[in-house]
Amino acid sequence: MRSPSSRRADPARWDVARPGWPSRTAGVDMAGFGVPGGLDDGLRIVPHPSVMLVLEFGEGTSTFDDGSGPRPGGAVVAGPGFGLGGTVRVHGADIACLQVRLSPVVARAALGAGPAELAGALVSLDDLWGREAARLRERLADATTWEDRFGLVSGAVERRCARQPPVDPEVAWAWRRIARRPGLVRVDDLADELGWSRRRLWSRFSAQLGLPPKQAAKLVRFDRAVHRLVAGEPTAQVAADIGYFDQSHLHRDIRTFTGLTPRTVTDEPFLTVDDTAWPDAIPVS
Template identity: 60%
Template sequence: MRSTVYQRDNVAAWDVARPERASRVAGVTMAGFGVRSLTALRMVPHPALTMILEFGAGQPIVDDAAGGQQRGSLVAGLGFGFGGAVLARGENVVCVQVRLSPLIARAVLGASPADLQGAVVSVDDLWGREASRIRERLGEVSSWEERFALTDALLARRNEAASAVDAEVAWAWRRILTGRGLVRVDSLAAEVGWSRKRLWSRFRSQLGMQPKLAAKLVRFDHAVHRLVAGEGAARVAADGGYADQSHLHRDVVAFTGVTPTTVAGEPWLTVDDTAWPATKHPPKARHERLGDR
């Protein structure tokens, strides 16, 4: 299925493609993008690693907060873009974008999520000649379904040599996801039968982020998608586990560098409803309010 998403200026069109079937690899979702002109797209933190496999006439360029720059196919770590100072640009960019669960990232990428937190690296640096081969093959086929199938086969093959995450760490991550970040993170260790120090250490070393920050990221992700859907900040704050609207405002600014009003129009988020329709974020009926624990 294909559709077109326009940026806020209604000038640069994004061609967006979605796979007809889910990936064979649990923890992988994909979308295809064709972008004629991309200027200063703010990258918004997301509770998954982001991999971009480009194969078009142009290359995506990512400028980070420290003045660094990355071109071409890349991988961005969990929560990459924190603070809103990471911008993407490019002309005539065509790519497959993969969202990768941190539970399978080490196996698929060959690098620990902990080494990628807050960073973006070249796929060439991670995969060597295999990165060039997949780029060539993606450019040789004529349909998005073939491109998705090629990408999925590659990820499935790499995932076969899985470097397993501890079952307790995986459970804690899934608990944070299913709870939409609204979990008492101090109780996670007790629930898996580990000490707090052990869980925090293993979680950080294997997934690249401490449980408390992971929960804040997941909660933020659900909140901003509700803002994008047009819900009011006061309602989102009340339903999203924030102490009040000011608390939501502070979190959004911390993660994105802009206010809730502005973030609702960010193209990186507004495209999600088209590119990743299976990951919509409907509000939950009830939950407890957590504040900043």
């Protein structure tokens, strides 16, 4: 029998906070989470088109497990599509954290390492920011309001972005087109509009954003589709609107990214809470 404090994740019990002001840095979005009790079954990580930065500051602890063994949480970063196949789960108890979603366009400037260097893996922020990561977590723990915490993290990200060069403007433009028109943009058309060869676009995009443009388009399309399914829209309508060949095509993508079916994926806690935590969808920059 489970103890009273250990239960399946229930987003209805989470404390979810949003900044009361728009981000001062384009391509950056933040949300705060307080997750009471224990998580016996774990929280499945659903792949997302952004770079994920998680900063824990409470007394609780978490671990990430992809089936090969647990990794400590604390302060971690993961690239776009992290959790592919639905194999990564978060375990812990009484977790309090601030999560940042970074557009791949601004991730290198904010973190000091681009999405390609993250290679879809979980990386400790200590390895990227050094002692600054620990100092920031200490200040988050000392802060008494979510607004103060958002201000601390926003300031840290803003300062780092001001010191680092951006990605190529052509690559940023291609990402924005893909993010704003999921499933409806062809890579060949993007290359033609840029006056680049398909090979050049593939090479620059992959090197700077961590995944090739076609895979980026698939990930963005999946993200839009699965959130519309969570909102209760019919599978056939979602598939037709977002550029899938048919419902079975959508079904295969959801299975590839999450290991679930369109019916079961709609109950995933990280998705059901998204309309509250991330109303602005994908940070495109």
